[in-house]
Amino acid sequence: MTRILDPTDKYYIDNPGRVKAIQAEMARRGIDVYLGSRIRTMSFVLDTFCPWRSYVIIPPEGQPTYFTFVVDALRVGDETWLDSDHVRAYGPMGGMDQVSAITDFIKEELGIRKGRLGFEDGISTYTAEGNLSHWEYTHFKDALAGFEWENAHDIVDALSLIKDQGTIERFRTASLIVDEGHKAARAALINGGYKGMTETVIAGIAALAMRRAGSVSEWNFAGLNEISSGYRTGLGACTPPTTKEIGAGEPLMLDFHAMFKLALGDHSHNYLIGPATKRQRWHADNFVAIIQTVIGHYRAGTTPGTLAAIMMDFAESRGCGDFIQPACEHGIGLFGDEWRIGAVVNPALPYWTDQDHVYQENEMVVCAMQYAAPEENIGFRYENDIVITKDGCEVLSKYPLGIEEIS
16 A cells, blocks of 8 residues: 655655655756666655665656566555555566666656656765666667756755755664664673674674664665674774674774664764773774764864864874874765765766865764774774754764773
């Protein structure tokens, strides 16, 4: 059954209004039909979990039509706000492949045989972005030969930059769910509980606690919940859990994710498994101070470049500049990450973060910092969803900041 949108729900998102905003921009730019293919576009338009290769066709007016792999069409139709006639399936058989199905829909059902077609292309730091592949672009363009093709990914990028209240509420809840995972992990680790425990077991303990608190997934393109201990904490910002056991005298990084109504709670917390050395404590205290400094400077009107400079200057003043990466965030959106913060305002940087982008109220980012001294077998990570406000930022995970020594 089609999901009924309820404006009184605190998690409500005006998806028909979003479609109309896209259509208004299409009209302004002379785009006759829009072929969306990215995960972020599906989430923005449909407000539904769309893991299979999918496409959304947005006409000049009226509802969009969604095409997904045949195994998932019925579920999406049950969960989305679109009418059942606007959720279609494609499959690996003659005439039902995505190129044939979508081409026939545009030409025959929409009656659009020529004009300008907006599509989504670009580069990405992760595999799940969903830009058209070379194969897709070539075959769609051959089948829709009467169209002028325009890369129009920036339409959704611009419209999704400022989060509405329902979206922010979802992230608040998702972040509090992550806090439950951290509470459960700490309870399992303290008083010697870490002995004989592996990174994968910690990930499972946190996942169960977050599921009980309302998470439907630990989705994260870098490996669900990320855990690193010992030397692995210095390896960088992608550490899926392994069967390595936690050992005394080691650092431990826990990066948990919870998905609630497509919003991804994302928060990292760090520990020192005792006994900690003075050098380990020095690194830990440096990192906490850096986090506090950066968080204290987020606000509407500042820029990513300004924040990065403040962070690096502060780190240099403490003698730890060589251990911190010169960046402090990445984007966040429903079911996925929006890496191109501010790119919509700087055509010279169409696919990457614009360091001169000026933050506005109700933008969201993941404040993300990586501290690593691999030659010393130590590193830390901080991630937390934040909402930019007029005079600062709202930090959504409420788990206490600090690097505790546990034994």
